[in-house]
Amino acid sequence: MADTMTARDRARDRARAGAARAPADGRRLARRRKRRLAVVFVLPALLLLGALVVYPVLFSFGRSLFDADGDRFVGAGNYVAIVQDPATLKAIRNSAIWVVVAPTLLTGLGLMLAVLTEKVRWATAFKLVLFLPMAVSFLAAGIIFRLAYEQDPDRGVLNAAVVGVHDSFGDAAAYPTARAREGQGLTGSAGGPYSTEGTVRPGRSVSLGLIGVAPDAVPAAAKAAAAAAPATDGIGGVVYLDFAPGGAGVPGRIDAGENGLPGMTVEAVRDGRVAASTVSADDGSFRLTGLADGDYTVRLPAANFAAPYQGVNWLGPALVTPAIIGAYLWVWTGFAMVLIGAGLAAIPRDALEAARMDGASEGQIFRKITVPLLSPVLTVVFVTLVINVMKVFDLVYIIAPGPVQEEANVLATRMWLVSFGGGNDQGLGSALSVVLLLLVVPAMVFNIRRFRRSGA
């Protein structure tokens, strides 16, 4: 600014020089004094900016050329390390996902909500509620979502909902932990189904021993195991818990203190078809009847052993970044909505009226009039969010549990971890911060350009 000013002044000076040389000297003096005064006024701000912004940036850049201890010059070594370190590459990938997804979703959501809230009666109250999360610090929001995303449905509200919905469509299996005792006549892989090793003919009985059921997981009605005698056209037997308290029993035998497992579905299978099916009684006994003569396999179908639904592993390696972006949306939606709402209020009503008069549908009005008129505001919101997302730190740091922290890291968290969170490699950390700065600069320049244009 100052440069163009002086250039212009000088040009003007030169133009007038010939006409009035003598008075020009006095005027030049006055102008020079003015300029000096301007410098004096600007100086404090320049000093502050220099000390707080320019110097640290230059220092970080210089530091990024040295190793962890800061006493060996490594040139671009740290920048090479960034490209080679898989953990840092993961952080760069995550930052890219964040920058693309979060501002887009937020601007879209904000636009939708702003347009919709304009039409509801309690708009202010609604906006207030949506804006409230902005008043919550990222730290607190992080703790809240860390709990909400917890895997255990007893603790994590999201999984409680997911499991609740899932379970209302199907009953949980009776014996999720049960499994066959190996080498005692039953085979099958973990989770069932389990079938008898050999075949059974009608008129015979089998005893099917299972283990891995905790005493308090056996239904209270269970009685001591007793085999049912088979009918001539059927197979009898018992399903029982082959583990006496204290481990006293003999594997494969029904010992004193071993209970039947009631409610277990038992099937007789021949040539891959279920010929008969029944459910075991309180003492674990069952009778499969109506069987023609032949060789059958007795099978305990997998449905008996289905593991309870665990819900979604929100904080697992695959979902952790989307989950944290979700938390970020919760905090920032109100901001986007309010800003876009303000822009919406400034749209000239007559344009909308005219369109309506011409018979445009609400959808057309939204697409062809509201959005184009709003586009300056939308861009500001979008770019502001991009800059904000670049530096997201607290949410990622708090929500991601230790085992998946690397999978959740973004540039800012990676930078901090590398420099201070144990690595103490401030050379590499500085290099990361320089990269981060370079990535933010285009967005900054864009925003400043816009401000200047709208100011002019």
Next chain:
Amino acid sequence: MRRPSTTTRRTAATASAALALALGATACGGTTGPASGGELSGQTVTVAGVWTGSEQQNFKKVLDAFTEKTGAKTVFVPSGDNVSTFVGSKIEGGNAPDVVMVPQVGVLQQFAKEGWLLPLSEQTARSAGSTLAPVWRNYGTVDGAYYGLYFKAAHKSTVWYAPEAFAQAGVNEPKSYADMLKAGRTLADSGRPAFAIAGEDGWTLTDWFENIYLSQAGPEKYDQLAQHRIKWTDESVVRALTTLGDLFKDKQLVAGGAQTALGTDFPTSVAQVFGPEPKAGMVYEGDFVGGVAKDQFGRKLGTDAKFFPFPAVDGGKAPVVSGGDAAVVLKDGKNGKAGMKLVEYLSGSEAAEVWARAGGFLSPNKEVGIAAYGDEITRGTADSLIAAGDSIRFDMSDQAPAAFGGTKGAGEWKLLQDFLRDPSDPQGTAAKLEAEAAKAYGN
């Protein structure tokens, strides 16, 4: 692990943030009792340490006893989790404490190398020589000078179990690692999975590895690996990882499977064994598990919660992995001489017995009367710690640079968590560990 504190370690990040606030509020520790005219009356000794809560209160009892004896006033200053940063900034600010209780070997060495420490007095060295096993003196010695007196110890080779689960399954305390896995499988047969594993906290996994490695490969290899003089790709490391993997990959042994274990933090793992809805029969960690079981779940130690020493692996010696807090005297303290006296006092059995009576404490000093410990379980751990004598080894991850052995989501913590998720490739894990270690040790 970093801090064998008995307090819960839930979501370390948030907790430490909260802690920072709390420390701001409580940063000025209390001054204890008036001087009673002893040899040091009128002097004030400032002691810094990481202890908070009941640990801090009990340590203050020791300081009170010192005051009573010598007349010196004592002030305890909590340092927060990061002792090295704390002490560094205090020295720079010209306000250094006289005595610091240092919780990690690596930090002690760092202090000594920075030239911040005074060698301990002749008398302390003599009394340490007769009461501490040489290994404890070695951990306090840097470049031939004796700087750190180990005052408080932790026993990190205890496997805790619910006696009712063992009774139900009909198993006894195992004597070998193979027996332990066998007992675990019987436990699973009885319907209670064997181990609660706190996979969300990486330090519990490093402790698992260290116990197996110490027993299987022996103390010499352990020391070499701790100093990174042998590579992590060494055959002994692969073997220990394979042994650990045998446990990790067995669905019957890991409660809820690896996925659940990775979402379980340390307090939760104790709750899975001793809480109201038990989901596992055993939990391995240090002696502080007992404290959590007792304080949080009302278990009576010795009847409702018991432990057995981590059993020997493959015919080796049963491991005793340990840790501890060492007292060091700072050069820049204002009352170095009185500080020396305090450390001399701490080296005697009298000081240790004060804390032992208060509970939550183990002393490496073999002259501390076993009767001073409040309960049978603590006596058991203290006994085993002293009996291990010179075969004790310090927590390896505590000796490593923090980037490798002490950072959430990085280095050894992260790699062992990945190994818990998929234990199929010990060789590959060893290679990755070596890559990280080489980076962190810089050799």
